[in-house]
Amino acid sequence: MKLTILGGGGFRVPLVYGALLGDHAEGRVTHVTLHDLDAGRLSAIARVLAEQGAGVPDAPVVTATTDLDEALRGADFVFSAIRVGGLEGRAADERIALAEGVLGQETVGAGGIAYGLRTVPVATHVARRVAALAPDAWVINFTNPAGLVTEAMSRVLGDRVVGICDSPVGLGRRVARILGADPDEAWIDYVGLNHLGWLRGLHVGGRDQLPRLLADEQALGSFEEGRLFGPEWLRSLGAIPNEYLHYYYFNREAVHAYRQAERTRGAYLLDQQAGFYREMGKADTPPLAAWHRTLADREATYMAANREAAGIGERDEEDLESGGYEKVALALMRAVARNERATLILNVRNRGTLSVLDADAVVEVPCFVDATGAHPVTVAPLPYHAVGLVTAVKGVEREVLAAAESGSRATAVKAFALHPLVDSVAVARRLLDGYTDEHPGLAYLRS
Structure with a gap:
């Protein structure tokens, strides 16, 4: 089978390849195509993967390309792990929101809306190219905001796109x-x-x-x-x-901690990742060791501002193990390709699972997975406090999708203003002004 990874120059790609190296069963992935717009990042990650696979007789063959259509042709599975605007965009999202006194995290609040507005048009284009060039492929979406982006892609690909998160x-x-x-x-x-x-x-x-x-x-x-x-x-x-x-x-405490921090998470990762890729540009850098060292630091500092706000200090070693999204992805592929039934928590279309949302709303719930795809399991109703948050945030996601489709600036303002963590329509307007001034990818918001 051929697996195409979009965002193939991304830092977490070796996690996926490492999981593939442990799969020796019939029907496994034999070819991995990395796609990225940045040839330098592609080269760096390809070096890490080459060292990972050294000495593994049936290691999947790795190729790399900056051409999207070339990457998609013949794919059985497509991992979408793109970051529109890069870490520079994430750092700007956080900075602009915090200047207004609201949260700028990449998937939550104002930052998540800005990231979604940039990402949805690109993800929709990718979905259309998949439909045209690899109509039988399954898309596994890692791209954040994962639920929103999965819902955008599902409007083109239906149930052949499934979202994954390790949280x-x-x-x-x-x-x-x-x-x-x-x-x-x-x-x-x-x-x-x-x-x-x-x-x-x-x-x-x-x-x-x-x-x-x-x-x-x-x-x-x-x-x-x-x-x-x-x-x-x-x-x-x-x-x-x-x-x-x-x-x-704990929104007030989180925002205070983020504003007091020396730098935001996005700014930290921007510097850290730049250092890693710069180091990887040197021929004598041991690729896998450099990657492992950077990964350990990345995991140890995850949600540091929130822990500071809660007064709980550094993460315990037992909590450093990731949720293993690469293992979930592998289990999902096995279930679909080999009909190895699995139960996984995934982002899929609701189909009546949560009665407070319509059938096409993407939710995150346990699913039975087999050769026909991922099927959400019926769950007990949410308590009212959770219903309020879930329906409010889903309403915001729908406004983001509408703004991305129509190019309506007013609809984008509405998305910001309706979010539970944005406390003023005036703030929403200033946020959109700040984001459109910063990001060329939001130039489509005109009408």
Whole structure:
């Protein structure tokens, strides 16, 4: 099988290739095509992959190209992991929002809207090229904001696009570990939108073990989300929120921490990644060692401002393990290509799963996956407090999609103004002015 990775010069691509190297079964991926607009980044990541695959007899062959159509032809699976505007764009998104006193994170709040407005037109173009050149391919979307972008692409590709995020997987594994359960054997009741979901139960042998965790003060405060939100708030919710809900539940503290920080997460990653690719431009740099060193630092500093706001210090070593989005992607491909049935938390069209949203709204829920694709599992209704957040943010996503399609500046302002973390229509107008001045990719917002 041929796998095409869009954004193939991206830093996390070696995670995906590493997962592929462990798959030796019939029907595995035998060819990987990396596509990126930046030839230098492509070359750097290709070097890392070459060292990863050295000595592995059946390592997938790797090719690289800057031509999108060439990359897509003959693909069985397409990973979309693009970053429109690069890390420079992310850093600007954060800076402009914080200047207005609102959150600028890349998937949440004003920053997420700005990123979505830049990304949706490009993702839609990619979906159309996939439909034309590789109509039988399955698209696995990693591009943020993952739920919004998956919904945009689904309007072209239908159910042949599935979104992936490692946050729910990581949360489920941490909770299972605390409860002494095998995460691969447990049923994780998780529901919401991308970066806006709640773990409501962890079932082992037909019994929900989450109440046991919620009743144990020491255990509840012993892992990342427990320290981030605090045991008292988790017991009040009766659930464990995705870490990104810290931006909603402790918004004032998060914004203050971001404004006080020496630099934002985007600015930090911009400098870090630039240093990595600069180092990789030297012929004597050991590629894999440089990549591993950079990855370790990246993981250790994840959501540092939020932990600062919560007063919990650095991440524990046990919490540094990622959710393994590359493993989820591999399991998804196996399930589709070989009919190896799997249960995975994915971003898919709702199809009645959440009664408060229409059928085409992309949600993040457990899915049964087989050769026919990903099928969302019916879940219990959300409590009203969650309904409010989910429907409000989905409403914002729909305005972003409408603005991207129409080019309407007024609709883009509406998207900003309706977000729960933007507190004024006047602020929304200034945000859009700031973003359109900064990003050439928003020049289409005219009418």
